[in-house]
Amino acid sequence: MFSNRERAAFSDGTVKREGQVYKHSTLKYPHRLNFYDRPPLEDVTIEEFETCAIDRLRILAEIESSFVRNRSFEELKTVTNAQCLKYLPLHSSTATSEDLEGERRKDHLGHFILRLAFCRSEELRRRFVKAEITLFRVRYESDDTKEREEFLSSRDFDWIAVDKDEKEKFRRELLAASPNLKAELFEKEKFYKVKWTRVPDLVEKRRVFLKGGWAYVPSREQSSIIFQAFQSSLERALEATARALPRLDEDTRIMPILNNLSQGFLAGVPSEWSGNDGSSANGEAIKAEMIDDLARKHFPLCMKNLHDNLRRDRHMKHYGRLQYGLFLKVLGLSIEEAIAFWRKSFSKITEDKFNKEYRYNVRHSYGLEGKRANYAAKSCQQILMNDQPGPGDSHGCPYRHFSEDNLQSALLAAYSHQGLTSSDLPEIMHAVKSQHYHVACTRVFEITHAGSGVGTVKKGEGVGGGESVTHPNQYAARSRELEKAKIESLGGNDDVPMKGEEGGGDAMVLG
Amino acid sequence: MSTEEVEGVTPEVMLAFYRRLYPFKSIVNWINHEHTPTKLFTHREFALTLERDVYLRYQCFETVEEFKKKVCSLNPTRFEIGPVYSVKPKDKKSARQQAFTPLQRELVFDIDMTDYDTVRTCCKEAGICKRCWAFIAAAVRVLDSSIRDQFGYKHLLWVYSGRRGIHLWISDKEAMELTDEQRKAIVGWIAVIQGGKDMHKKVNVRQGTKPLPPSLQMALEPLVPCFGDLILADQDCFKSDDGWEDLLHLIPDKNIAEILRRKWNKDDGRSSEDKWDDLKSEIKKTDKGSPTRVSLQAAMEDIILQYTYPRIDAEVSKHRNHLLKAPFCVHPKTGRVCVPVDPQLIDDFDPEKVPTVGQLLKELDKVVTTQDMEGAEHHSDWEKTSLKPHVDMLDRHAMALMDQVRRSKRAADLSW
Numbered sequence: 001m002f003s004n005r006e007r008a009a010f011s012d013g014t015v016k017r018e019g020q021v022y023k024h025s026t027l028k029y030p031h032r033l034n035f036y037d038r039p040p041l042e043d044v045t046i047e048e049f050e051t052c053a054i055d056r057l058r059i060l061a062e063i064e065s066s067f068v069r070n071r072s073f074e075e076l077k078t079v080t081n082a083q084c085l086k087y088l089p090l091h092s093s094t095a096t097s098e099d100l101e102g103e104r105r106k107d108h109l110g111h112f113i114l115r116l117a118f119c120r121s122e123e124l125r126r127r128f129v130k131a132e133i134t135l136f137r138v139r140y141e142s143d144d145t146k147e148r149e150e151f152l153s154s155r156d157f158d159w160i161a162v163d164k165d166e167k168e169k170f171r172r173e174l175l176a177a178s179p180n181l182k183a184e185l186f187e188k189e190k191f192y193k194v195k196w197t198r199v200p201d202l203v204e205k206r207r208v209f210l211k212g213g214w215a216y217v218p219s220r221e222q223s224s225i226i227f228q229a230f231q232s233s234l235e236r237a238l239e240a241t242a243r244a245l246p247r248l249d250e251d252t253r254i255m256p257i258l259n260n261l262s263q264g265f266l267a268g269v270p271s272e273w274s275g276n277d278g279s280s281a282n283g284e285a286i287k288a289e290m291i292d293d294l295a296r297k298h299f300p301l302c303m304k305n306l307h308d309n310l311r312r313d314r315h316m317k318h319y320g321r322l323q324y325g326l327f328l329k330v331l332g333l334s335i336e337e338a339i340a341f342w343r344k345s346f347s348k349i350t351e352d353k354f355n356k357e358y359r360y361n362v363r364h365s366y367g368l369e370g371k372r373a374n375y376a377a378k379s380c381q382q383i384l385m386n387d388q389p390g391p392g393d394s395h396g397c398p399y400r401h402f403s404e405d406n407l408q409s410a411l412l413a414a415y416s417h418q419g420l421t422s423s424d425l426p427e428i429m430h431a432v433k434s435q436h437y438h439v440a441c442t443r444v445f446e447i448t449h450a451g452s453g454v455g456t457v458k459k460g461e462g463v464g465g466g467e468s469v470t471h472p473n474q475y476a477a478r479s480r481e482l483e484k485a486k487i488e489s490l491g492g493n494d495d496v497p498m499k500g501e502e503g504g505g506d507a508m509v510l511g
Numbered sequence: 512m513s514t515e516e517v518e519g520v521t522p523e524v525m526l527a528f529y530r531r532l533y534p535f536k537s538i539v540n541w542i543n544h545e546h547t548p549t550k551l552f553t554h555r556e557f558a559l560t561l562e563r564d565v566y567l568r569y570q571c572f573e574t575v576e577e578f579k580k581k582v583c584s585l586n587p588t589r590f591e592i593g594p595v596y597s598v599k600p601k602d603k604k605s606a607r608q609q610a611f612t613p614l615q616r617e618l619v620f621d622i623d624m625t626d627y628d629t630v631r632t633c634c635k636e637a638g639i640c641k642r643c644w645a646f647i648a649a650a651v652r653v654l655d656s657s658i659r660d661q662f663g664y665k666h667l668l669w670v671y672s673g674r675r676g677i678h679l680w681i682s683d684k685e686a687m688e689l690t691d692e693q694r695k696a697i698v699g700w701i702a703v704i705q706g707g708k709d710m711h712k713k714v715n716v717r718q719g720t721k722p723l724p725p726s727l728q729m730a731l732e733p734l735v736p737c738f739g740d741l742i743l744a745d746q747d748c749f750k751s752d753d754g755w756e757d758l759l760h761l762i763p764d765k766n767i768a769e770i771l772r773r774k775w776n777k778d779d780g781r782s783s784e785d786k787w788d789d790l791k792s793e794i795k796k797t798d799k800g801s802p803t804r805v806s807l808q809a810a811m812e813d814i815i816l817q818y819t820y821p822r823i824d825a826e827v828s829k830h831r832n833h834l835l836k837a838p839f840c841v842h843p844k845t846g847r848v849c850v851p852v853d854p855q856l857i858d859d860f861d862p863e864k865v866p867t868v869g870q871l872l873k874e875l876d877k878v879v880t881t882q883d884m885e886g887a888e889h890h891s892d893w894e895k896t897s898l899k900p901h902v903d904m905l906d907r908h909a910m911a912l913m914d915q916v917r918r919s920k921r922a923a924d925l926s927w
């Protein structure tokens with residue numbers, strides 16, 4: 001529960017000098033693992049508030065997609081550890097070169113901010129608890145044994161060590177209840193007594209001895225008690241936070257952030273793809289006439305759909321232009337090429353009408369008119385959550401906004417030339433039905449980039465390192481990267497013709 | 512197979528039963544744990560089944576009188592008891608959706624004879640007789656002692672379901688408060704018989720040939736003699752070809768199974784006891800302590816469990832918001848009252864001797880005509896009928912529960 005003081009701390013947003021909070025660091029977070037019993041008490045800047053939350057959210061969202069994608073716990077562990085290293089590192093106390101205090105503070109803050117964002121519905125609470133406990137488990141298992149023991153002894157888990165006499169009395173039962181425990185090791189094994197309700201998972205699988213409501217837990221199963229304790233205290237805390245939350249409504253800066261965060265859990269965390277200024281990352285500019293080919297090979301379904309609509313209707317409504325135009329901008333289309341592209345695409349209208357009604361729009365989106373803002377391309381989250389498409393619109397996310405039968409035909413039409421077949425559809429539709437649209441999109445990416453060797457993707461790799469699709473530009477960029485790697489590995493030359501249709505029109509120069 | 516004396520359970524009969532015989536007060540004491548109504552009663556869902564299968568959910572009452580009045584005016588064919596909700600169930604619609612959650616509920620178990628159709632030979636489907644009741648009796652003994660021993664619960668009420676099964680209601684405070692996750696865990700702990708018709712081996716509870724988990728070892732002890740009496744002698748389960756083929760499927764050693772198959776094919780007359788002895792003597796031929804011998808012994812234990820261990824309907828127990836027919840309701844097909852049953856006397860219980868609603872009303876008429884017609888109210892007319900010992904039993908049970916609550920309240924007061 002948050003006291004008034006830290007609610008104030010969370011919501012007043014006063015800017016504190018960085019570094020100030022690192023004082024007395026060695027005392028504040030003695031352990032790498034955290035049960036989050038106490039809320040953070042210091043002031044936080046609004047920027048830090050957001051960063052801590054978003055970085056943690058990335059990890060939790062990826063954990064969630066791991067469940068949906070049916071990864072084994074070992075796979076999930078690998079992916080999660082890699083993501084943690086990137087966004088939320090948490091080193092052991094022996095790692096002297098790291099800013100341990102800063103890492104642990106970020107972990108602490110992020111957890112509590114997300115509690116605020118996810119306490120508000122039962123569904124969100126359930127998903128948050130499941131992801132958090134998994135993260136805790138991943139860290140627990142990778143923790144240094146000695147440090148873990150210190151952490152455990154710092155907290156009262158309310159277990160009673162079974163004394164020698166009692167252990168001897170139930171010797172036969174205790175041995176029978178843990179078939180993996182060898183009789184000769186019995187003397188050495190420690191047992192702890194807890195109320196059986198504290199270890200329902202062990203009870204369900206009959207992995208403990210039960211007597212009079214007490215579960216006798218061998219030390220090898222101790223982690224069950226800990227995970228269960230983590231889970232139930234988090235569940236209780238979230239319910240308490242939910243009851244107290246309405247008071248937070250007062251702060252107008254916090255609520256939009258919290259709303260965004262909980263949406264991010266539904267749609268994956270947006271990646272930032274806005275930094276581009278007209279030329280793509282690898283320096284090659286995109287020409288208007290290349291877009292047909294790029295769309296065929298590298299676009300996610302939402303952009304492919306917009307492109308095909310544009311070609312068919314030779315027109316596009318406002319939100320569609322916005323979603324597609326910004327995507328093309330970030331892809332590397334310069335303002336001149338963009339004007340050329342849209343002019344040519346709108347072939348039904350006169351030069352005059354285009355100049356009057358659309359040129360300004362295009363220039364505006366490049367920050368050359370009006371308030372001259374550098375607009376970012378829309379992330380999956382924005383596409384999923386904002387500006388819901390109406391009847392005549394073609395923007396949005398097809399995984400979410402198409403009916404099931406239309407989505408399936410669209411998928412086959414768009415990607416069968418890249419290896420997607422109808423036998424892939426059940427898996428994709430399963431993710432769609434459980435509303436994990438980014439998982440569906442990621443799976444399509446994997447299927448259409450499958451193969452062997454350089455420039456291909458295995459199931460579970462997503463758009464790199466197991467990450468899911470969270471931004472259409474990330475999808476396209478990764479797809480182009482893979483193609484480039486493939487071409488380079490084949491001959492180090494862009495002009496080498498590829499097998500089949502992959503070569504594209506300009507590949508015949510080698511002759 | 513028994514002949515069910517299906518009398519007309521008409522709406523008039525039911526109304527007379529509710530007005531004159533149904534022990535509303537005892538039922539409320541039992542689910543409320545105290546004399547004055549608490550949320551355990553006032554926030555409790557009742558679901559009423561009316562004529563023509565109209566199902567009325569989320570009913571709740573403030574007092575015993577209101578409860579009785581409503582039941583008499585709607586005159587349901589039966590009614591069920593559900594969980595205690597955070598909000599009065601009838602206010603469900605006006606409450607915020609998240610605010611309407613089940614909080615407490617007795618831990619319940621349901622054992623039904625139909626789950627024994629693959630092992631009983633005397634009756635089928637809806638039928639039940641004293642002989643096949645022995646399966647239920649064995650289940651009650653095992654479950655009653657397991658729950659007391661392992662989970663430490665004390666307030667267990669067994670109730671005949673009116674036809675071919677039995678319900679268990681556990682009212683200990685800790686049991687009332689179990690979450691769905693914990694209820695699921697308890698079911699996992701208790702349930703042993705898994706897999707449908709097409710699964711031969713339905714008991715898979717050990718790692719390889721390691722000993723049984725201690726709780727099942729404990730359950731096995733009374734089931735060994737029960738297997739001899741019930742499965743081998745009375746039901747003669749391995750007499751028919753299908754019966755002994757089922758048994759052979761459960762023997763892990765293919766050679767022994769083949770030897771027995773040939774022997775039993777030749778000799779039609781061997782009883783189940785003979786066949787079980789044949790199996791035992793084949794096992795005795797193997798080397799003592801050898802892996803084959805160990806696995807065969809384990810298989811024999813598993814067979815005993817498969818034929819006699821309690822078969823529970825897992826779904827009933829897993830969720831707090833499950834509804835279960837209230838005790839003392841009348842089974843519409845048999846006319847029998849769902850009376851509480853003493854687990855100590857479970858072997859003597861005969862479902863065919865349970866009073867029917869028609870019989871009770873006749874008893875009552877006799878008393879009333881011989882005695883003078885006193886008051887118009889008939890609050891405890893059941894005392895004059897053969898329903899009395901059953902209501903007394905519920906009262907004793909409720910009293911023990913109320914004592915417990917009083918004691919723990921006093922302890923809490925002192926701790927201040």
Ligand SMILES: [Zn+2]
Nearest residue numbers: 633634640643
């Ligand atoms: Zn029978």
